[in-house]
Amino acid sequence: MSKALLQIENLCKNYGEKTVVSEVSFHVKDGDILGFIGPNGAGKSTTINIISTIEQPDHGRILFQGKDVKMQEKHFKKSLGIVPQDLALYEDLNAYDNVHFFCSLYNLRGEELSGSVKEALEFVGLWDRRKDYPSKFSGGMKRRLNIACAIAHHPKMLIMDEPTVGIDPQSRNNILDTIKILNKRGTTVIYTSHYMEEVEALCNRIVLLDKGIVIEDLEKDEYKNKYQALGYETLEDMFLYLTGTDLRDMEE
Amino acid sequence: MEHLGTLFQLALKRRSKDFFVLFYNMIFPIIVIVLLGYLTSKSYSKDFTSYHYYTVVMIPFCSLMGVTTVSYAAQEEKTFKTVYRYMAAPISKGELVVAKFLSCVIVFALCSIVTLGISKLLFNMEFNGRFLWIVLLLICESAAVTGIGLFLGLACKSLDTLRNFLNLPIVIFGFLGGVFFPVNFFQPVLSGMIKLSPLTWVNRGIVSCLFDNNVHILWIVSAVFLLTGCIAAGLTVKFFKKEVLIS
DSSP states (O other): OOOEEEEEEEEEEEETTEEEEEEEEEEEETTOEEEEEOOTTSSHHHHHHHHTTSSOOSEEEEEETTEEGGGGHHHHHHTEEEEOSSOOOOTTSOHHHHHHHHHHTTTOOHHHHHHHHHHHHHHTTOGGGTTSOGGGSOHHHHHHHHHHHHHTTOOSEEEEESTTTTOOHHHHHHHHHHHHHHHHTTOEEEEEOSOHHHHHHHOSEEEEEETTEEEEEEEHHHHIIIIITTTOOSHHHHHHHHHOSSOOOOOO | OTTHHHHHHHHHHHHHTOHHHHIIIIIHHHHHHHHHHHHTGGGSOSSSOHHHHHHHHHHHHHHHHHHHHHHHHHTHHHHTTTHHHHHHSSOOHHHHHHHHHHHHHHHHHHHHHHHHHHHHHHHTOOOTTOHHHHHHHHHHHHHHHHHHHHHHHHHOTTHHHHHHHHHHHHHHHHHHTTSSSOOOOOSHHHHHHHHHOHHHHHHHHHHHHHHSOOOHHHHHHHHHHHHHHHHHHHHHHHHOOHHHHHO
16 A cells, blocks of 8 residues: 555634634545545635645644655645646746746756656647747647646646636546546646546545535545445535535635 | 746746836836927926926836836736746745846836936937936836835735825825926925925936036935835745735
């Protein structure tokens, strides 16, 4: 059994009087593709922001390779790749320059840098379009460029926040294949999405968050044994069973 | 500071292509100098024309108006949604602020210097060999403007409200500093108010330098501007709020 690469312990976050994340604990093993799911307003984005060191928790800690992230923030950040839900690209830089700039923030220089940029663009199938600007790209190509910017520095762990929103099935398929290949190459992935069939097909572990609390944390096999026996055939069935069918029209 | 070069290069590239910076620091002042200079041309002498007067007062004024532009530039990662990458990358707040600070100072100062050069050519303005002193003052003013703009953009959470009112005190400073027309009050309170405007001292400094061969005021004003810029940049690093960019 592989070791925990990331250990989340009792994370809490309040915004004023409102508790957004409450005693959230789970772990991510080396080599996992962890599906981090939950309805709108469940606290996923806040948890992801805390893991990414973008926000500070009010309480709790994060261990990376067994050590507190606060003690090794620079090393942790270098080991982390982020694919934000919004396209985080400069429209006035071409595809190559976008990847080159963001990759250079991770201390890569010279040939190592240019080699990594080329590798990332080839990996997402955009090397031939490297001189084009994002404004000329389709939604799917922009999403792939968004991924290239996050993987060029070869992160040990990749956080992907709904990377397939608003794109056609072909691009989505391509992105899911990309994630599988990355994972086979040794990248651990935390994957959030509202597309349950994607999570089901891609992830080997699932953490379900609702109202700031982890309400389920299990291996894919465990979920099949536990919930399919109860008649909840798909992950979406389980999701609706555990979180209810009430609309969540709240702000994230 | 290992990423400073990378961040600075991109920031400089972006600032030098920033339409608002180029327009409001080069084209706009020239238009206003020509317009106001023409309208008041009969009120000035042949040696020191209305065009010369408005060159002296308008370039520092437009530079000061740049506080608003810098505050927007400070938050450009928010606009492009790239802020998550910056926040997650192993770069420090200091590197980010210093890169923005240096790039803005360079581009703002260059814009002011080019405008000054254009005015010299267009209006035959004589600097009596003291052009570089004026350049020094404009560089230092750019530092102050950038420092304050960055502080407002990165350390103040309620900037959106503040920004709407930001131009008001600058325009008042401009009025008191004689940007629109020369002002002089004999009443002590009003006379004291004139002294509160930084543009009063900038204009006095330039006039003393050019016509009285005295750089004392200009030197002090430059030092105060530079100090203000550095302190404001330092405070920006100290009070930098991530939530300003990610909210």
